Amino acid sequence: MSKEITSRSTDYSQWYNDLVIKGGLADYSAVRGCMVIKPYGFSLWENMRDALDKMFKDTGHVNAYFPLFVPKSLFEAEEKNAEGFAKECAVVTHYRLKADPSKKGALMVDPEAKLEEELVVRPTSEAIIWNTYKNWIQSYRDLPLLINQWANVVRWEMRTRLFLRTAEFLWQEGHTAHATAKEAVDETVQMLNVYADFVENWMALPVIKGIKTENERFAGAVDTYCIEALMQDGKALQAGTSHFLGQNFAKAFDVKFSDKENKLDYVWATSWGVSTRLIGALVMAHSDDEGLILPPKIAPLQVVIVPIYKGEEQKARIDEKVLELVKQLKALGVRVKYDDNDNSRPGWKFAEYEMKGVPVRVALGLRDLENNTVELARRDTKEKQSVSMDGLPERIAALLTEIQQAIFNKALEYRNSHITTVNSWDEFLSTLNDKGGFISAFWDGTSETENAIKEKTKATIRCIPLDNPLEEGVCVFSGKPAKQRVLFAQAY
Amino acid sequence: MSKEITSRSTDYSQWYNDLVIKGGLADYSAVRGCMVIKPYGFSLWENMRDALDKMFKDTGHVNAYFPLFVPKSLFEAEEKNAEGFAKECAVVTHYRLKADPSKKGALMVDPEAKLEEELVVRPTSEAIIWNTYKNWIQSYRDLPLLINQWANVVRWEMRTRLFLRTAEFLWQEGHTAHATAKEAVDETVQMLNVYADFVENWMALPVIKGIKTENERFAGAVDTYCIEALMQDGKALQAGTSHFLGQNFAKAFDVKFSDKENKLDYVWATSWGVSTRLIGALVMAHSDDEGLILPPKIAPLQVVIVPIYKGEEQKARIDEKVLELVKQLKALGVRVKYDDNDNSRPGWKFAEYEMKGVPVRVALGLRDLENNTVELARRDTKEKQSVSMDGLPERIAALLTEIQQAIFNKALEYRNSHITTVNSWDEFLSTLNDKGGFISAFWDGTSETENAIKEKTKATIRCIPLDNPLEEGVCVFSGKPAKQRVLFAQAY
Known part of the structure; x- marks a missing residue:
């Protein structure tokens, strides 16, 4: 089998890469340190993004979009932030290529198209956003400002790993502005709790909430709050951060507001973010030597149905049953696929969906039809059983909930014992x-x-x-x- | 009133800018040619994006994500595409800034961190994607490949206008690979039809479908299909394009597949995209001198309810009625806001929501409560009427449908007469x-x-x-x- 995976005990790091690549989550690209997020991986990200986005909106936030580029003079403005990110930022210096006279068909940077001021590709957006907030905030009536952005950012990391550390990654970054320090701290903690809620209840991954030491603090923050998760090799992974920025950015960008007594003060700020790095955490926390194990709530596909038959006539009889089951599962909101592709054999499909971490597999052949049963297999425990078709949709829906909890419990037990x-x-x-x-x-x-x-x-x-x-x-x-x-x- | 808008007859171009800025859709930024999409504008974009995304998925496409950067050597590979975009591309040449010794607190490009190969910020992603497809496509079994990407792209335009032409913009780009020319042409036309369907039925904007002449063709395409809309000043606007790329990119990136007879051939390609430019079209096609007019199906807010009262006791009585109405409207899937903000007066609110193009306004005061009526006002025709509260939610839902159609009909009549x-x-x-x-x-x-x-x-x-x-x-x-x-x- 071409899809063989290195085992965790042989080489944990290679096991991880195998899962990401062979599980169809991501691929390497021609750009140093950048990856391609493949459709299956992106579908997982969409489910995570949608769940988070709803939680942000439910807590009063709205989305917006700010420029990809930060002019160098703005990038410099908040000194610690600049110092923290200057070492690893991509810089646009020119706005045109032209034909290279020394080589047919080749292009070169046009020296006449040099920018007056260099543009930094955002490694994070505090600078460009606080330079904008300056125009949006005059009075306490303009506060709080509760804005989130889904975007790509670039940090020129020297040692990269798929999802965990890539030069470009996708993330969300919340940037809020408040009238008082207390409000800003409350927001910082609220968003930390949103992250913990999401990672635990959607990704089935227990986290510890805490505060970073000064060494590990976000560049430009007064306090960095974080959630930390534990991977199967005993290493920790920072799964999200929420920063209380004090008045640092307001001072750097001169953002003041007049309070109810008409007194001017600098605005208080927070920022908070999680990224596609979470996918790396998900893979490393739950999966096994046979492939991915995905929690049902975010799995791109929750149930796959594989028919086992010989010839058209058997196929038609199975189809009839399965199409009805698919309809019922969809009505219950289950993401289900009937894989009746004739080009591959059931055994190949079993291995493929095991690799891809589909939580529940239903298989049925002629004997099952006669007995009014199916074979129900769960990915996390590998348990298989023959169950009746009566009440099957509800049984599967309940099983998905059970699996979600079981994956969390297993990770929690591991974490607590470590x-x-x-x-x-x-x-x-x-x-x-x-x-x-x-x-x-x-x-x-x-x-x-x-x-x-x-x-x-x-x-x-x-x-x-x-x-x-x-x-x-x-x-x-x-x-x-x-x-x-x-x-x-x-x-x- | 600070929000006065230039009239169309005075200065159409200024009218447009006024609407975009004062309607809260977008703002200028510190980066030349780049804009900030403000929360209200972004919410509009989210509605458009979600509707399109569903149409893409319903036609069998999946989303993925490819790198922001295109190495120069890949950018060059398809000659016409390179030639077309070289004149206006942002180029990353360095990966680090360092302290500028000549000025305290300032940073400068670190000459020692020069990239071996320059990276172009994607103006479109054919090059990076087809370089990836090379690894994904070997056989006819890998085809068709139907992938879409939601992303930001950068084209260094010299003359920019909010939404219509910005250096950075958001878009989606579909990139598909097929075994035959016919299949690829069919896909090209299918996606053109999806765009026409979306623009007409969601944005209420009639379009003409056609093919571009060679002069106006996408750089690297064999044929560019387009939808063209008409603005109120009599100018046309290209609202979406779908390209049949032939085997141009497959040849440039050496992407071959073996067919059922095991014969090798180059893969056939399409690409297609629409962008935040559509928001500009929407604004210019429907709005009037009082502000935006947004079609209900994509309006961030479909109904606003404004209470008219004096004192807490009256407010409490109105609240009771309105909260019930809000609940009923939400149950019908209507996006509704009850604006009981005490800081601004009803007249100010009326003007504000008119400016923002909220399709339906409901106002009610004490007299209305006694009569069991509300004042119902539609934004597009400015008609107002007093209507009974009985059956009001259903009446409003029906009105939204009517308004959607009326906005389309008006634009169609204008277009046809022009x-x-x-x-x-x-x-x-x-x-x-x-x-x-x-x-x-x-x-x-x-x-x-x-x-x-x-x-x-x-x-x-x-x-x-x-x-x-x-x-x-x-x-x-x-x-x-x-x-x-x-x-x-x-x-x-």
């Missing part, structure tokens, strides 16, 4: 080496210690969990006094 | 000057004549209508023999 509390540096190292996962340890609160630990172990502080209890302790690395435990892990 | 058949050059000129619109005239079939007419009058051949009858005639300009009439017009 949070280890350690009290010594030896324990820290042995846990990291033997088991991976999150390590809960006292930290003295300094960047110096954080950097030293990263240097020695590649583990970083993933977050300071929200509502973390303050306790007296001793830093696991420096031995200095510490006020709380934080979560360390190696991460994607 | 197609003038002329038989002499004098008639051609006087029609163009006095009346505008489409001019149906014999043309000798040469680019020479087409160019000369364009030079003298700025009128171009908008299209050769589909199923145009062949008749003997004399070219309106050259006096040479002609085989058919074509449609001329000045155009956006």
Whole structure:
């Protein structure tokens, strides 16, 4: 079989790439670090996007669209943000190509078409958006401004991986403006909760909510809130971030509003985003050595029906039953496909849909017709059983709900059994080496210690969990006094 | 009132800009030629996009996503396409900025981060997509490949106008691959029909379907099919194009497939697109001197309800009625807003929603409550009437359908009365000057004549209508023999 997948135990990283490529989610492209999102992968993204978009709208946000390009002078305006992204940005310098006289059919940059000011391809849109908000905000009546954008962004990463880290990726970025710091912080936390809700209830992936340390903070933020998930190899993955930006961007772009007492003040800001990176998290968290395992709520296809027959006459009898079943499933809102393609055999189809992570497979042949049964197989547990056709649509709908929960529970159990509390540096190292996962340890609160630990172990502080209890302790690395435990892990 | 709009008769062009800006559809940006699509405008685009997306999927297409950048060597590969777009493309040459030592806080392009190969920001994606299709297509079993992409593209236009011509715009581009020329032509025509269906039945804008002359053909196409609409100033606007690309791109990128007899042949291609330009067409075709007029099927808001009251007690009584009405309208799928914002007066609201083109306005005060009536006003005809609250939701739903049809009929009547058949050059000129619109005239079939007419009058051949009858005639300009009439017009 050409679609063989490397097993997780052989090479986790190759297993991941195999799933993404052979599962039909994405492909490499001719552009360094950029990928093609294939139709099956894009359909998954559409389901994720639509669910998120509804959650954004339900919390009062509207969509808009801002330019792809950020003029260099705007890009520079918020110093920390500029510094953070300058190292990895694509820069447009010219607006025309012309025939290259040295080579027939070739083009070259036209030196006469040099831009007066270079344009940065947005790595994130705070600068261009806050430069626009300046014109939209005068008074407290214009606030809050609750805008989201679905867009592509470019960060010139040197080491890229499909979905997890690509030079161009798709994401949404919310950018809100508020009259008070409290309102902005509330918004930041609200959107973190929206992300956690989405990742847990749609992607079936448990997350830990927390705050980043200064080292890991978004460039230009006062505080970065995050959700962290755990992959099957024991590494963590940052699944979404929500930033309280204080008045940093308002000051950089001079965005003031007059309050009810007619007093001028700078506007308070948030921004928050999740990206196609989530697809990478989804693949790594749930799938197995046979292929993808997709949670039903976002799976492009929830049910596939495969007929097993010889000849037209048998096919016609199966068709009759199946077309009725398809109709009933669609009426229940189930995404179902009847794969009666004659070019491939049932066994090939079974393997193909297993690879693609379709949650439920229904197979039926002549014997089933006679017994009024079908074979029902679930992808996550690989359980198969023969069940009656009576009440089958409802049974399948219920099974989809059950599978969604089972996938979450499995991931939760794995995650919970991979949070280890350690009290010594030896324990820290042995846990990291033997088991991976999150390590809960006292930290003295300094960047110096954080950097030293990263240097020695590649583990970083993933977050300071929200509502973390303050306790007296001793830093696991420096031995200095510490006020709380934080979560360390190696991460994607 | 700060929102006054220039009238069409005073300055049509300024009227258009006023509507776009003051109607809340878009705003200028800090980036030359790029615009910001504001939330109200974006909501309109979302409705258009969702309707189109469903039509694409219903005709068997799936979405995917390809990189924003096209490496120069791929961009060059299809010679005509490259030549057509080289003059107006944004080029990324560097991947990093660094601190500018000559100015504190400033950044400069890092000369050490020069790309080995320049990247063109996609002006259209044939090159990057066909370079990918090469890996996806081996056999006739891989065909047809029916893929669409929603994306941003960049064309460095020198003279830009909001929505109509911007350096960056949003669009969809379909790119399909087929085993035979006939199949590809059928697809080209099918998608033209999808566009015509959408523009007529959703945007309420009648179109003429036709084929472009060689002069106006898409760079790299064998044939460009188009739909042409007419604006209120008598100018035409190309509302969508569908291209039969022959084997041009398959040859440029060496994409071959083996047919059922195992014979290798180049793949046949189509591409087709519509863009945010359609919003410009929508604004110019239907609106009036008071503001936008939006067809109900795509209007972000279909009904607005404005209460007229003094004091809390009256408000409470109105609220009770309105909240019930809102619930009933929503149950019918109507997009409705109850604007009970206390900060602005009813008169201001009336003007605001008129400006924004909300199709139906419901107003009610205490007298109405007593009489069990509301005031129902339609935006397109400005008719107002007092109607009973009994059966009101159904009445409003029916009215929305009626308005959709009325807007289309009005545009159709205007369009039909602005197609003038002329038989002499004098008639051609006087029609163009006095009346505008489409001019149906014999043309000798040469680019020479087409160019000369364009030079003298700025009128171009908008299209050769589909199923145009062949008749003997004399070219309106050259006096040479002609085989058919074509449609001329000045155009956006």
